[in-house]
Amino acid sequence: MKSSPEQLERIVAYLDGELSAEESAQVEQQLASDEQFRRELQSAQRAWSALDQLPMPHVGDDFSNTTMEMVVDAAQHDLEAKTIALPIQRRKRNTTNILLLAVTVLLAALMVRVIAQNPNRRLLADLPIIQNVDIYSQFESVNFLRDLREYLGEDVTSYTLSAEQLASKLEEHQLISDSDQRQDWLESLDESEKTSLRGKFNRFRELPDSRQQELRTLHQEIAAADEQEQLLPTMYVYQQWLNELEPSEQYELREQPDEQQAEDAATGIKRFLEDRTFELTPEQLRDLFRKAFPHMMRLKRAMDQQLESNPQNMSPEKVRRELMQLLRDNPKEFQRLQELIPQAVPPDVGEAFKQLDERQQLEQVRAWFLQHLHQMERGRRAGSRGRGAARPTEEELQNFFVEELDPAQKERLLALPTDQMQQQLIGLFQGRRARQRWKDRDGSPRWGRPEDRRGPQEGAPRLRGQPPPGERFGPPPNGDRGLGGPGRMLDGPPRGFEGPRGRRPGYFEEEEGPRRRRRAEGPRPEDVPPPREE
């Protein structure tokens, strides 16, 4: 027997929780005593639950896209309507202006949103940011570039970038900054360039929305800067220098406040330029040893033996001590070296060497000596070891976390998922250790302070416990060097290349035609080392 409509109404309202406490109690009382009433309720409940089986349509991406497009159209119409209405609303001019501004802002924002739904349109819309995503990710504001430029003090651009390179970079920046020319620029890319761009695009898309917006703002700041023509070359120089740093070093640098970062970067860039003056190719280095150091073979043999028995013993400090002792014991030998070296190295290096004071010359000899030993060591290892810093043990990481991190860093790390926390902790550890190693050697970080620059202090240029960089930093000082040596950067892979050097901002790896190619396997400054905290 079916219940009356009133009874069903009570049941339904009870099931929906729409009865008062008193009414509910009455229903429950009836449920306990009335079997038929109970069956009615269960039946209504079953039918209601069956609605869960109702198929739910899926809404595709197109829906959001077209809806937003419709809204953009509506905003456009609003704008037009208000524009037309302007003459007859002069009394309300101020109000209308505000409305117009609001609608315009909305329109622009909505267009950005619509564009964001379409990868190709989004690529074009954000092209200048995407193309520069790696370097833009390395600093926070245009003031960093201003500070860096000021700290660099002189026109280092001319030492690191040829006029042609710079013109090409600026031209590219101009093209991709002009929305009308982006499509043409995109179509002019060859396959490897497109691959590189795709990599950058993917890295950009992986960034949180807020970070993407920050990069857009940064781009706008740079574009709006009066001294953009000076800031862009500064940025390119900075990027070239960053190429030479390990990911952990980049991370450490990024973690600093902008001004400190600029000061350290300027010091590092200057030092690097100085170092590069004396950089020799492996062949040139062998030549130097053959011509200038035969009388130093005793030391070399001792070093070789140590290297053979235990490569870990070949510490830079030990080499320095022994070399100093040897030369101090044989001042005439050192004088002879001073005469021979300029003849055994390329002329420009020889000239630069002659300009150094005696202590600096000694340091440079030591640097070449170490470079030679590292070259040999590398040959022995035959690529069996990567060039990255050794992975710390769990215990080292634990101690590092407990003893060396400040509370804010700990808190930030603890908030991360375990794998990300581990990755960032290792990055911090290696960066900190790398800086400590430099401090141990030079009394300053690798990128150091201006007063710590190579010169009177005891410090070896380009001493990083690693072979000299495989890629050159900027153009060669003269036509004889550079393109043929390990430092060649525009003509195929560099000599002594040991595989990927980590994910770093990359430029100038090679050049073909008027535009330089970017690295096919792009850098990942936002990935490894860990990104700056958002």
Added chain:
Amino acid sequence: MAISESTAQRYTAQDPDVRLMLQVRDDDAGAFEELMQRYQSRLVALMTHLVGKQDLAEDLAQDVFLRIYRARKRYVPGSKFSTWMYTIANNVASNALRGLSRRKEVNLVGTESGELGGNPLAAKALAASGLMPTRQLDKAELSEVVKIAVSTLNERQRMAVLLNKFEHLSYEEIAEVMEQSPSAIKSLLSRARANLREVLEPYLQQGAKL
């Protein structure tokens, strides 16, 4: 009806979607997109069950969003955002259904009385589906039967059922959306559920192979 300041403040404090809508009022495109993302699936589902066709439902849902955008400057929080949005949706759907009805494009609309016995279309639809209550249905079949059962409800019943079941609106909120009294909604839902039970009960007694 004018909305008091205290009412607006109360809903602003209680409902995050109201706060988003206030941002939309201030021309925040991101807030609009977020609202759209939150509601688009539910709104399209509601419209699909109301009009029976997903493509038409999507058009109607877009119309709802567009109306929300156009009404943004007049928006004053006098209820939950969802209640306000479903009020617009109800109007849009009613207009569309009237148009469809004139063109006789909807053939599964129950009688205004809501009594299934007076609606041979429902029986015809179920018979045509081949889904007879003489055997155990699988999940897809049960889903189809439920869909037909819902389509047998009249427009007002369907709207009330969908808002109650899937959007968890109270009788009072449904009453606001549909511009009726809560007691009228109580009766409406009761009749709708009686109709649903009548169609579904024979199938549910057999059980479903889930």
